[in-house]
Amino acid sequence: MARAFLLLLLLAPGAASAHTGAAGGLVSGLSHPVLGLDHVVAMVAVGLWGSVLGRPALWALPVAFPLVMAFGGVLGILGVLLPGVETGIALSGVALGLLVAFAVRLPLALAGAIVAAFALFHGHAHGAELPVAANPLAYAVGFVVSTGLLHLLGIGIGEATVRRGRPVLRALGAAIALMGGAFLTGLA
Amino acid sequence: MRRGAGLPLVLAAGPASAHELPQSFGEGFAFLPGPLLLPLLSLGLMLALAGRARGLAGAVAAVPLGFLVAPLVGINADLLALGGGLACAILAASGRPLARAGHGVLAQATALLTGAALTHGAGWRAMEPPALLAVALGAALAMALPFGLRPLLARRPGPARVALRVMGSWLAAIGALALALTFAGPLP
Numbered sequence: 267m268a269r270a271f272l273l274l275l276l277l278a279p280g281a282a283s284a285h286t287g288a289a290g291g292l293v294s295g296l297s298h299p300v301l302g303l304d305h306v307v308a309m310v311a312v313g314l315w316g317s318v319l320g321r322p323a324l325w326a327l328p329v330a331f332p333l334v335m336a337f338g339g340v341l342g343i344l345g346v347l348l349p350g351v352e353t354g355i356a357l358s359g360v361a362l363g364l365l366v367a368f369a370v371r372l373p374l375a376l377a378g379a380i381v382a383a384f385a386l387f388h389g390h391a392h393g394a395e396l397p398v399a400a401n402p403l404a405y406a407v408g409f410v411v412s413t414g415l416l417h418l419l420g421i422g423i424g425e426a427t428v429r430r431g432r433p434v435l436r437a438l439g440a441a442i443a444l445m446g447g448a449f450l451t452g453l454a
Numbered sequence: 455m456r457r458g459a460g461l462p463l464v465l466a467a468g469p470a471s472a473h474e475l476p477q478s479f480g481e482g483f484a485f486l487p488g489p490l491l492l493p494l495l496s497l498g499l500m501l502a503l504a505g506r507a508r509g510l511a512g513a514v515a516a517v518p519l520g521f522l523v524a525p526l527v528g529i530n531a532d533l534l535a536l537g538g539g540l541a542c543a544i545l546a547a548s549g550r551p552l553a554r555a556g557h558g559v560l561a562q563a564t565a566l567l568t569g570a571a572l573t574h575g576a577g578w579r580a581m582e583p584p585a586l587l588a589v590a591l592g593a594a595l596a597m598a599l600p601f602g603l604r605p606l607l608a609r610r611p612g613p614a615r616v617a618l619r620v621m622g623s624w625l626a627a628i629g630a631l632a633l634a635l636t637f638a639g640p641l642p
Contacts, residue, residue: 325616329547329623336627340634396631397638403488406631414624 291401295408298392299416304355304449305388307442309413311362312381313420314438317428318369319377326374327381328417332410334382335389339406342393351394354387359446366439369432388413475573475580482581482588486572486596489532489636492629493539493568494596497561499625500542502600502607503549503618509558510601513565514594520569521578521586531571533636538564540629546622549615568593 299305312331316324341348348354362384364370372380392409399405427434447453476482486494501509524531542564545552552560572589573580581589606614 325620329619332623332627333544333547333630336630339627339631343631343634343638393631393634396635402635403628403632406635407488407628410624410627410631414620418620 290399290405292404292408294399295405295410296412298405298409299412303445304359305413306416307445308355308358308362308384308388309416310420310423311359311366311439311442313417313422314366314424314435314442315362315377315381316417316421317424318366318435319371319374323374323377324421326378328414328421330378331381331385331417332414334385335392335413336410338386338389338391339393339396340389341386342390343396348387348390351387351390353450354384355391356446356449358384358387360443360450361446363439363441363443363446367436367443368439369436475576476585476589477582479584479588482585483592485585485589486592489632490535490568490571491596492625492632493535493542493564494593495599496539496543496546496622496625496629497564498597498600499618499622500546501557501561501597502604503546503615503622504551504557506557506561507601509561510597512558513561513597514590516562516565517569517572517590517593518586520566520571521573521581521590523566524570524573524575524577527567527570527575529575531567531575533633535564535567535571536629536633536636538567540626540633543622543626543629547619547626549619565593565597 299309312327316327319327338348361380365372365380392406396402396406423438424435427438476485497513498510501507501513520527520531527534538560542560545557545560569590572593578586600618603614603618607618
């Protein structure tokens, strides 16, 4: 059933395109990941999954994500094409949400690889906007810091809910997966 | 006739402003351009995390040395400085140890290149001595800034170290994007 649902989502990718606005400076960079719900859910999910996995993943994932995201950003700046960027971003919400919902515990290297793969898509989307930004460096500072703060928010929510029992955390993961699915199918 | 027409233009050229380099102490202190703050903050963070306060003294001395060697390094000093800063930030984020003098050497090389980049490759003659002193002082303050967090490191080593490594990953991400943007075209 779950597989059929996932297959349906993959076969019907909608036009999740949160990246059409004009990039400005610091405030624009700070607000972009926060105003794009597809980014918010994925970033918060990274922090939540860190809470599920525990240490050292709890802090290793938020350290690895910006580094790989920057690599994706560099590809975007240099004009290197990455197919299915928007689909990848929407898929990140679904996949990370499901990993939280099912409390999937993977080895650190595998968890890092999954998060890194999605970070590449998120970074590319931002990087492609950077050269046309009014102040590219300020925009870059804004979106990196904003992304990092969303991870910390996810960790904070995760740590607070883990103490109250896993069901709350799992419900949050399911909600994120559903939201990601809505972006993937073009419903949101 | 063509040559004759060009002559008045050459003679009427205004004073070369060497990319608006500062000439007074006040201008110099407020001068540090955003992109070149990155390597200075990164090397400071790396040294603070590695507990190498002595390396900071060497890096502070390397900035004025950079003013002297700037003509030898040339106009690509900013790219090299950003590259050095990126290496420092990645080391800070990963927490990887280096050989005994490794952190110090990397910090000094990065500081020297940043010093060279601060004069746009023109060298110490491009600025008045008070401006040079102020720029060196500003750079030293930027490098010392992460050391302000050392009391926190001593009081709560675990969480503080994680927080500083997360900061290192943010600096590395911004540094990588700044480097790519500089490759693609000069930053404002």
